[in-house]
Amino acid sequence: MLPEIEEKVTRGERLNREEGLFLFHHHHLPEIGALADAVRRRKHGERQITYVIGRNINYTNVCWVRCKFCAFYRPPGSPEGYVLTHDEIFQKVSELMDIEGTEVLMQGGLNPKLSLWNSG
Numbered sequence: 001m002l003p004e005i006e007e008k009v010t011r012g013e014r015l016n017r018e019e020g021l022f023l024f025h026h027h028h029l030p031e032i033g034a035l036a037d038a039v040r041r042r043k044h045g046e047r048q049i050t051y052v053i054g055r056n057i058n059y060t061n062v063c064w065v066r067c068k069f070c071a072f073y074r075p076p077g078s079p080e081g082y083v084l085t086h087d088e089i090f091q092k093v094s095e096l097m098d099i100e101g102t103e104v105l106m107q108g109g110l111n112p113k114l115s116l117w118n119s120g
C-alpha cells in the first residue's frame with residue numbers, strides 16, 4: 001500500500017482512513033518521515049522549518065504512584081528525593097528566556113507534601 005500512498009502524497013491528495021491506519025502501524029519511521037517531509041516542503045517551501053525552544057522543569061522527583069516503567073521517581077522519604085525551590089524554578093525559567101525560549105512544561109512526581117492548595 002505504501003507506493004499508492006506515496007503517489008497520493010506526491011499529487012497532494014488527502015489520505016483515507018485505511019491509508020492513515022496503514023501508516024500508523026507501519027514501523028519504518030524513515031519512510032514515514034520522508035512522506036511527512038514531502039508534505040512540509042510542498043506546503044511551506046524547501047527551507048522553512050519552524051520549532052519552539054522549550055524546557056521541561058521537573059520540580060520534584062518524589063512520587064507515591066510507583067509506575068513500573070518509571071526510572072525517574074523516588075518514593076516519599078528517599079534520601080534521593082528533591083523538591084526545587086521557587087528560586088530554582090525561576091532560575092530555570094530565566095535561563096530559558098535568555099535563549100529566547102517560549103515554552104515551559106512543569107512536570108513532576110505526585111509528591112504528597114506538595115499541594116496546590118497549601119503552597120501559600
Ligand code: SF4
Nearest residue numbers: 063065066067070109
Ligand atoms: S513520576 Fe509519573 S510516571 Fe513516575 S511514578 Fe510518578 S506518576 Fe508514575
